[in-house]
Amino acid sequence: MRHTIVVLVENKSGVLARIAGLFSARGFNIDSLSVGETEDFTISRMTIVVRGDEQILEQVMKQLNKLIDVIKVSDFLNVRHVERDLVMIKVKANSSTRSEILQIADIFRAKIIDVSAKTLIIEMTGNKDKIEALIKMLQPFEIEELARTGIIAMSRGMNKTKIEN
Amino acid sequence: MKLTGSQIFVECLKEQKVEILFGIPGGVLLPIFDALYDAPIKFILARHEQGAAHMADGYARVSGEVGVCIATSGPGATNLTTGLATAHMDSIPMVAFTGQVATSLIGNDAFQEADTTGITRSITKHNYLVKDVKNLAKIIREAFYIARSGRPGPVLIDLPVDVQKAVTEFSSSGKKVEIRSYKPNCSGHLQQIKKAVELISKSKQPVIYAGGGVVLSGGSEQLRELAEITQIPVTTTLMGMGSFPSYSELFLGMLGMHGTHYANFAMQQSDLIIAVGSRFDDRITAKIDAFAPHAKIIHIDIDPTSIGKNVKVDIPIVGDVKNVLKKLNETVFQEKDKFRKNRLEKWHEQIKKWKENNPLKYKEDDKLRPQFIMEKIYEATKGKAIIVTEVGQNQMWAQQFYKYDYPRHFLTSGGLGTMGYGFPAAIGAKIACPEKLVFDIAGDGSFQMNIQELATAAQNKIAVIVVVLNNNCLGMVRQWQELFYEKRYSATVFSGNPDFVKVAEAYNLEGLRITKKEEVEPALEKAIAMKKTVVLDFNIEKEENVFPMVPAGVPLDEIISGLA
Numbered sequence: 001m002r003h004t005i006v007v008l009v010e011n012k013s014g015v016l017a018r019i020a021g022l023f024s025a026r027g028f029n030i031d032s033l034s035v036g037e038t039e040d041f042t043i044s045r046m047t048i049v050v051r052g053d054e055q056i057l058e059q060v061m062k063q064l065n066k067l068i069d070v071i072k073v074s075d076f077l078n079v080r081h082v083e084r085d086l087v088m089i090k091v092k093a094n095s096s097t098r099s100e101i102l103q104i105a106d107i108f109r110a111k112i113i114d115v116s117a118k119t120l121i122i123e124m125t126g127n128k129d130k131i132e133a134l135i136k137m138l139q140p141f142e143i144e145e146l147a148r149t150g151i152i153a154m155s156r157g158m159n160k161t162k163i164e165n
Numbered sequence: 166m167k168l169t170g171s172q173i174f175v176e177c178l179k180e181q182k183v184e185i186l187f188g189i190p191g192g193v194l195l196p197i198f199d200a201l202y203d204a205p206i207k208f209i210l211a212r213h214e215q216g217a218a219h220m221a222d223g224y225a226r227v228s229g230e231v232g233v234c235i236a237t238s239g240p241g242a243t244n245l246t247t248g249l250a251t252a253h254m255d256s257i258p259m260v261a262f263t264g265q266v267a268t269s270l271i272g273n274d275a276f277q278e279a280d281t282t283g284i285t286r287s288i289t290k291h292n293y294l295v296k297d298v299k300n301l302a303k304i305i306r307e308a309f310y311i312a313r314s315g316r317p318g319p320v321l322i323d324l325p326v327d328v329q330k331a332v333t334e335f336s337s338s339g340k341k342v343e344i345r346s347y348k349p350n351c352s353g354h355l356q357q358i359k360k361a362v363e364l365i366s367k368s369k370q371p372v373i374y375a376g377g378g379v380v381l382s383g384g385s386e387q388l389r390e391l392a393e394i395t396q397i398p399v400t401t402t403l404m405g406m407g408s409f410p411s412y413s414e415l416f417l418g419m420l421g422m423h424g425t426h427y428a429n430f431a432m433q434q435s436d437l438i439i440a441v442g443s444r445f446d447d448r449i450t451a452k453i454d455a456f457a458p459h460a461k462i463i464h465i466d467i468d469p470t471s472i473g474k475n476v477k478v479d480i481p482i483v484g485d486v487k488n489v490l491k492k493l494n495e496t497v498f499q500e501k502d503k504f505r506k507n508r509l510e511k512w513h514e515q516i517k518k519w520k521e522n523n524p525l526k527y528k529e530d531d532k533l534r535p536q537f538i539m540e541k542i543y544e545a546t547k548g549k550a551i552i553v554t555e556v557g558q559n560q561m562w563a564q565q566f567y568k569y570d571y572p573r574h575f576l577t578s579g580g581l582g583t584m585g586y587g588f589p590a591a592i593g594a595k596i597a598c599p600e601k602l603v604f605d606i607a608g609d610g611s612f613q614m615n616i617q618e619l620a621t622a623a624q625n626k627i628a629v630i631v632v633v634l635n636n637n638c639l640g641m642v643r644q645w646q647e648l649f650y651e652k653r654y655s656a657t658v659f660s661g662n663p664d665f666v667k668v669a670e671a672y673n674l675e676g677l678r679i680t681k682k683e684e685v686e687p688a689l690e691k692a693i694a695m696k697k698t699v700v701l702d703f704n705i706e707k708e709e710n711v712f713p714m715v716p717a718g719v720p721l722d723e724i725i726s727g728l729a
Binding site: 009010013014017018021025055058059062063065066068069070071 | 282283286287290291294311344345346347468469470473474
């Protein structure tokens with residue numbers, strides 16, 4: 001089962017290493033992990049996507065909670081939420097292929113953020129499926145480089161992933 | 166007032182009522198040791214940082230206070246790690262300070278530099294690298310709070326040399342430490358407790374399985390009360406020894422790999438296990454799929470990660486053992502008509518039979534056997550001594566053939582199984598409790614892993630009785646080779662052992678050699694009277710084994726008895 005876990009942590013050095021260490025010490029693979037500051041600069045928000053059976057995941061959630069610098073852990077499995085991933089793709093493009101690539105980008109509502117005589121950089125946000133579809137469409141043109149931020153997630157409506165006092 | 170980092174270090178230790186510090190100085194700790202020179206804190210100079218860490222650990226286990234140790238950067242810090250991991254596995258409250266190279270040099274592969282917070286991250290409850298002197302006081306206060314609260318454990322603070330010298334404003338604080346991301350739940354959920362009492366009242370073959378958490382929380386009295394009002398038999402783990410009095414009819418001894426037959430049988434046949442401050446470690450469950458097949462499980466523990474980790478739990482109760490047991494006992498008392506005295510009569514009879522048929526025993530002949538020595542130590546001390554062990558056969562014999570009636574009187578590296586733990590921990594224990602007799606029950610293998618601390622005992626005039634159960638080999642591994650590897654004694658037999666009596670004498674301490682049964686009593690009497698560290702070299706039977714034994718990978722009740 002795929003789980004999206006949102007972790008609020010103290011914005012201090014070493015916290016990422018603690019969390020990564022917790023996963024690696026238990027032989028647990030992380031699909032993606034993204035970190036950034038939140039509305040409160042003392043708190044960072046991590047979104048971790050993992051796969052594993054329920055028992056192992058429960059243990060991981062408890063272990064995360066046990067870390068001193070972790071403020072709150074939420075599993076989004078049964079929470080209505082939106083997920084986004086951002087991708088940048090540098091694809092080979094010359095005068096004969098450029099317009100076709102632009103068309104594809106247009107269909108996906110992706111943006112062109114750099115252009116050169118031989119390449120284009122395309123930026124797109126979306127969920128995993130949409131990003132993978134775009135990658136598939138661009139593969140025939142030869143992808144030179146690809147970078148993704150990893151998934152970030154937020155619950156819909158008034159459900160907040162905030163610290164409760 | 167303006168103080169240097171080193172002065173703040175001293176002020177904060179005073180604030181935490183630290184009276185004693187174990188460690189070894191080094192280049193990057195010079196500012197701190199200069200501040201310690203006239204501070205009202207006693208410093209015990211160890212001979213190896215691992216020794217210092219185990220001393221702080223032994224001190225903490227006996228006193229219930231936070232043990233404090235200090236080591237220099239690089240090799241000092243790496244030497245400390247075994248001691249930290251030992252304390253971490255056994256949930257012992259400790260604060261360790263390490264020196265670090267100047268902040269400007271961190272990451273440059275400077276002289277005696279190691280990434281101490283990186284290395285110790287997984288063997289401490291928490292750790293800090295202090296980069297700004299302004300945060301130092303707050304960090305030290307937090308460290309002590311984290312070490313002693315919740316599930317206790319070691320916390321490390323890495324102190325760069327420039328931070329020790331830097332000056333900042335310091336004010337002493339009476340404020341309680343508040344950490345928004347760390348709020349251990351100590352109280353125990355009342356609804357869960359009520360459900361537990363209901364389940365207990367319905368059980369016909371219940372067992373209480375108590376661990377180190379009972380000792381750490383100070384809940385021994387509550388445990389005894391629970392057992393007495395419900396008449397439920399009690400088995401303890403190695404870490405739980407002393408949390409329940411051995412003289413009680415309800416006591417089953419230790420369970421697990423070298424546990425008693427009756428404790429293991431009772432676990433396997435039980436319909437309800439009440440786990441109290443214990444964690445279903447692999448040495449306890451044996452083959453996990455076959456563990457206690459008919460039992461429902463109530464699990465009381467302060468650490469939610471311990472619950473449901475190895476076995477499925479029916480009623481989890483997160484909270485401090487003492488608090489939860491208090492509430493549990495109150496609830497039992499309110500419903501005492503459900504707990505008639507003779508309600509478990511059949512179960513008690515069954516256990517009595519098991520006890521009669523399978524007592525702990527050893528071959529009683531004219532040979533010098535370790536079990537006999539332990540029994541004699543018990544007689545000589547009337548069970549009132551603090552027994553510290555090394556790891557291996559000595560540890561198991563010490564557990565089996567000495568009776569433990571009081572908490573904080575049996576110190577052993579239960580989780581990590583650290584050979585070399587016993588002697589330095591015994592030194593720490595004696596410092597915490599100078600009026601008690603302290604024994605280190607050792608093997609010739611493990612004693613040699615921290616034998617250098619004889620100098621620490623000599624310099625500080627600390628009286629520990631070291632009982633070397635000397636069989637000239639690494640006994641526990643040799644036992645496994647005998648039983649499971651066709652007696653192919655690969656690398657377990659020593660031929661280079663020193664004369665331990667002479668070693669003691671070389672440090673200006675006492676040494677005695679005992680080779681016959683009849684010499685045991687007089688030797689113990691002599692050692693107790695000496696009031697200084699004595700090494701007793703007992704030349705025991707080489708091929709003596711620890712039984713009963715549940716080999717790896719079989720169910721808990723498939724026990725090898727040893728003696729036909």
